[in-house]
Amino acid sequence: MEVRVPLKVILSGEHAVVYGHPAVAAAVDMWTEVSAEPHDTTVISTRYFGFEAGIRVKRTEDGRWTVASEDLLDEFSYLVEAVKEAERMGADPDAKIEIRCEGPPGSGLGTSASVICGILVALLGLSGVEPDRDEIRRAVRNVEKRVQGRASWTDATVVTLGGVVKVKGDDVERLGEGIPGHVLVCYSGTPGPTARALRLVERLREEIPAIVDGVMEEIGNVAEGVSEAVIEGDASKMGSLMNVNHGLLSALGVSTRELDEIVNVARNCGALGAKVTGAGTGGCAIALFEDRETAERCAATLEAIGYEAWVVRTVSDGYRT
Template identity: 35%
Template sequence: MRALASAPAKTILFGEHSVVYDEPAIAGAVNKRAYVEITESKTDKSILKSYDLNFEAELDTKHKKYNLKRGKPGIIRYILEALNKVHDHSPIVMKLSSNIPIGSGLGSSAAVTVATLAALYRFHNIRFNKKSLAHDAHMVEQAVQGIASPLDTLVSTYGGLVYLSRNKKVEHFKVNFNAPFVVGYTNKHGNTGKMVKDVRLLKNRNPKIINPVISAMGQLTNYAKQAILKRDFDKIGELMNLNHGFLDVLGVNTLELSRMVYTARECGAIGSKITGAGGGGSIIALCPNSVDEVARGIAAEDNVLKIRFTRKGVSSRVYK
């Protein structure tokens, strides 16, 4: 039996970090994906291989342990957590491929988690729907990170551009929002779990300062929702710039991220900000008339992706 699944990357337009504290957020699936294939092993060992990421490991799925043969562990923790949640611990071979830069703020761990769970459900003939898959994927991320927003796994599961309300209700934007964006990312990977923890500690030390900031980020996200529905790109860009300022206050900015944000604006982006947890990773720039100029500007010192939003979420199938 061979089970295949894939799930898209995501980018957060508004609401990083504040979403952890039940404020709204806006995020969208983008046209980069993670792919997982699961087959029965011909030996008594479970193996995880990724030629894209250049690693291989023997997995102890029952005890969530691994023996690394080559490469860096990174994403293996999410895969082991998913396997422990669903798999019957029989020997399997899992192949992972991805065109999502790891640690870049594009939700690589969520995409891998969603794709892994979907492939496992297919492999074991377990019935599931998108709602249950998004929930289970969030539980995996939370187990690994300690605290995690449901947004990344939700977007990777459903696809499209979504608004997550304060009460966790999901609204899919019906408006055509195929605006051109540039993502810049550094070689310094962000650590989502650490950044979420650091913001929580900052909030606990300075509640009278940070609580209003988080509340204001939520209000900003609601303004952005209306701007997106009106396709008011100038307003969206302005709000992106404001959102970046709030993220700087939360301490998740870095010299490299700041450099990319201001390079993007200097090259013609009407809005640019950190996307994701920060501490490394990515920025996103809205470039209705300057995609190539912004991409060239960022590429002088950092890495660049031109992205579009996609309506395609998780997909899976099985071959017997």
């Protein structure tokens, strides 16, 4: 059983979406591929961008799942929880699972949600179970929430449904199949684990709640504007709003020196807008360009100073089998 799942970029609304405000995100043509075949136990091997590892997962008589070491269990927590969720949904978890992901882990590109989705669909399909996409979406979010403590519906929605969507709580509005302009994705070289970034913002909110809530509300307003720009096909408006969104995310403390450098280089290259994408504290930034040629030149500039960059296209559908 083989499954192909897109990664995603958040165009606007990070962090605020966790507190009930909207976010806008798009599926892009960077992929996770998951294959599963019957086996006598659960074996998972992964090959991410710059990261390769494997584990053998076993269940004890009392139903607990064990791996070679607790350190590995922490590293593979999303994967193990996805296998457990698939079993709860009716799948036989004993399988050899191979994962290949084009995005770096902790990149803000939805790699965790994409991998979870791939494992769920592959194991369920191998067992002849065919849940609908909304069931998969909810299961992906359940796994993210168990591992992270908090999780919005954004990543789970985009990797299962594809296209460009606005998410607010559990409500989903499909905005279209693509966005105006061309998107560049650039990796800062440092992962930004979602759980860590969420805790950072949560602590800041405990310290200065009124200020942080005000920032969250403004991020939500920006996301509403971005959704309008997508519908209107207005790349200039969308870029301006992305710039504002980056400033607000910086105020929450989730940007870094490297992410700010990527944003500034992209703007100097002619980007209409640029920002952190995803939880931040590492991971990726994105930039919007009017034409692909300028975006490609900017990618080359960023690579010349040591970053990895890609010009991506939006994709209209979610996971594929």
